[in-house]
Amino acid sequence: MNIAALIGGVVSIAGAVFLLLAALGLVRMPDIYNRMQAGTKATTLGSILFLIGVAIANPGWSPRIALLILFVVFTNPISSHALIRAAHFSGIPPAQKTVKDDLADRPAAGGPS
Amino acid sequence: MADLLFWIAGGIAAIAAVLSFYRVIAGPSAADRAVGLDGMTIIAISFIAFLAVVSGRVIYVDVALVYGLVSFLGVIAVARYLERGL
Numbered sequence: 001m002n003i004a005a006l007i008g009g010v011v012s013i014a015g016a017v018f019l020l021l022a023a024l025g026l027v028r029m030p031d032i033y034n035r036m037q038a039g040t041k042a043t044t045l046g047s048i049l050f051l052i053g054v055a056i057a058n059p060g061w062s063p064r065i066a067l068l069i070l071f072v073v074f075t076n077p078i079s080s081h082a083l084i085r086a087a088h089f090s091g092i093p094p095a096q097k098t099v100k101d102d103l104a105d106r107p108a109a110g111g112p113s
Numbered sequence: 114m115a116d117l118l119f120w121i122a123g124g125i126a127a128i129a130a131v132l133s134f135y136r137v138i139a140g141p142s143a144a145d146r147a148v149g150l151d152g153m154t155i156i157a158i159s160f161i162a163f164l165a166v167v168s169g170r171v172i173y174v175d176v177a178l179v180y181g182l183v184s185f186l187g188v189i190a191v192a193r194y195l196e197r198g199l
Binding site: 002005006008009010012013015016017019020022023024026027032035036039040043044046047050051053054057058060061064065067068071072075076078079080082083084085086087089090092 | 114115116117118119121122123125126128129130131132133135136142144145147148149151152155156158159162163165166171174175177178181182185188189191192193194195196
């Protein structure tokens with residue numbers, strides 16, 4: 001029995017559980033900002049764990065997996081930040097329980113362009 | 114045995130993809146749908162890595178990399194469209 005493949009499978013299952021929790025947050029959170037919070041952080045961690053599990057099970061694939069992990073870490077926060085900023089400036093209100101909105105008194109960034 | 118573990122992980126990832134597809138269908142605004150789609154693409158990257166393990170071909174990891182690149186550009190384009198039009 002291959003021990004490395006077993007460890008990789010267990011790590012991958014942990015990552016998949018994080019992905020499932022992120023999707024659950026996407027379904028159950030009250031407004032778009034909370035949904036993005038759940039859907040970005042947890043999916044980043046989940047996909048990193050999943051890919052690390054794949055790399056443990058197949059050590060020869062490690063360079064490509066490392067490149068993919070680096071790519072996910074760099075692009076996922078950027079895309080979610082741009083998306084949620086666009087949602088805020090297009091006028092979607094936050095949930096009733098929100099206590100602080102630092103961007104409330106600013107007009108749309110950049111103006112017309 | 115190890116293959117079974119990866120199948121379980123892939124099944125859980127598939128359930129997660131279905132759950133975030135619910136947000137794509139039911140989201141009240143366009144930005145909600147884009148958020149659901151963003152989550153789905155990240156889950157799909159992991160799922161393609163699972164396919165690479167099950168089929169034993171390293172080329173699918175490259176497919177996951179290109180898919181992530183395209184989805185990142187797509188989300189950036191949608192965000193720019195929502196903010197001030199294309």
